[in-house]
Amino acid sequence: MRNFRRIGVLTSGGDAPGMNAAVRAVTRYALAGGVEVFGVYEGYKGLMEGNMRLFNERDVSNIISRGGTVLYSARSDEFRTEEGLQKAIKTCRDNNIDGIVAIGGDGTFRGATDLTARGLPCIGIPGTIDNDITATEYTIGCDTAMNTTLEMVDRLRDTCESHARCNVVEVMGRNAGYIPLHAGLAVGASAILIPEIRFDEDEVIEKLMVSKEYGKRNFIILISEGLGNYGEGLSRRIEERTGIETRFARLAHVVRGGSPTLRDREIASEMGVEAVKLLLAGKSNRVVCMRNNKIVDINIAYALTLDRMYKGKLKPEELEPYSEKEIKEMRDYCAKKRAEMERFYKINLDICK
Numbered sequence: 001m002r003n004f005r006r007i008g009v010l011t012s013g014g015d016a017p018g019m020n021a022a023v024r025a026v027t028r029y030a031l032a033g034g035v036e037v038f039g040v041y042e043g044y045k046g047l048m049e050g051n052m053r054l055f056n057e058r059d060v061s062n063i064i065s066r067g068g069t070v071l072y073s074a075r076s077d078e079f080r081t082e083e084g085l086q087k088a089i090k091t092c093r094d095n096n097i098d099g100i101v102a103i104g105g106d107g108t109f110r111g112a113t114d115l116t117a118r119g120l121p122c123i124g125i126p127g128t129i130d131n132d133i134t135a136t137e138y139t140i141g142c143d144t145a146m147n148t149t150l151e152m153v154d155r156l157r158d159t160c161e162s163h164a165r166c167n168v169v170e171v172m173g174r175n176a177g178y179i180p181l182h183a184g185l186a187v188g189a190s191a192i193l194i195p196e197i198r199f200d201e202d203e204v205i206e207k208l209m210v211s212k213e214y215g216k217r218n219f220i221i222l223i224s225e226g227l228g229n230y231g232e233g234l235s236r237r238i239e240e241r242t243g244i245e246t247r248f249a250r251l252a253h254v255v256r257g258g259s260p261t262l263r264d265r266e267i268a269s270e271m272g273v274e275a276v277k278l279l280l281a282g283k284s285n286r287v288v289c290m291r292n293n294k295i296v297d298i299n300i301a302y303a304l305t306l307d308r309m310y311k312g313k314l315k316p317e318e319l320e321p322y323s324e325k326e327i328k329e330m331r332d333y334c335a336k337k338r339a340e341m342e343r344f345y346k347i348n349l350d351i352c353k
Helices: 019-032 043-049 082-094 106-117 142-163 178-187 201-213 231-242 252-256 262-280 300-310 324-351
Strands: 006-011 036-040 052-055 099-104 122-126 165-171 191-193 219-224 245-250 286-291 294-299
Touching (some): 006 019, 006 043, 019 036, 019 099, 036 043, 043 082, 099 106, 099 262, 106 122, 122 262, 142 165, 142 178, 142 219, 142 262, 165 178, 178 191, 178 219, 178 324, 191 201, 201 219, 201 231, 262 286, 262 294, 286 300, 300 324
Parallel strands (some): 165 245
Antiparallel strands (some): 286 294
16 A cells, blocks of 8 residues: 555546535545645646645535536646646645546546656546546436436427427537437437437438327427537428428537536545545556446556547557457447447337327
8 A cells, every 4th residue: 555645636628517526525535544635726737837725624515516626627738748747747746746536538537647657646537428438337427417408408398399399409428429318318309319320310300290290299309419510400401391390409518517416426426435545555547437337447548448449549559558358358348338329229219209
């Protein structure tokens, strides 16, 4: 077990409901173990600039229910350079910081890997509404984002029913369709259109026409922002071909905000505690993940490679450090993840009208 005196905790990348619960758990669990905690403001930018202060238990009181991140977030191109990394290392050295817990997405984890390679132990916690970190089944913020989408779309349906309209609703999630897929099933969407699964626009429109003939008055179509500027054009084509008055709605950043759900608070707290445990056990360059509803830890480099494999961005040489068994495990895991998305997609196809 490594003797830690102080650790830093930061949030980086896009904010996500539940990040504050993770910051609270990291701080309180570390303090209970006799380890001081620096709250680092504005992510890696703040780490380079020394924008941080020592936290006590009261500093993280009453933040568990707050959305966003009390530590704020900022993007930094400088941190990606060697000069920027050395600034961050110097900040930690000057303040006797022995390790970092970094909460965020894949960019956050790449930064953690770079710091670890330069001698500063880091543990990552997945915090992003997109749920697009392949190595984990769940990321902090996703449940709140899905419930926010659910609430917003339920409100839209009320007015759709009143005016016999269709609403095409674009939902955040970058290139991942997790939020529209699951929220779409929960709201009874007439169609769900996401990048991961091929769809036929003509079939979607034909289904709307058939439902209209059977007397249906309201239609909801959820689409992923990963499809680009597709939604507005689709709205026009639906109205032209079906005669159904159609409106386009982009929920945008409202999906990121709001008080976190019970699930996000609970999992964030559990992951925060586990991250500190890993540091105190002398582990580094690990990301806390959920697999089969259990909290586990995975090597960050492995997790990033798996992520690129799933997203089709992997270069062949990136697999050289891994054994044939590990590569097979990666491919099987990616196939399982795709199959799960297809299963939910098919459920909606089978029951939507």
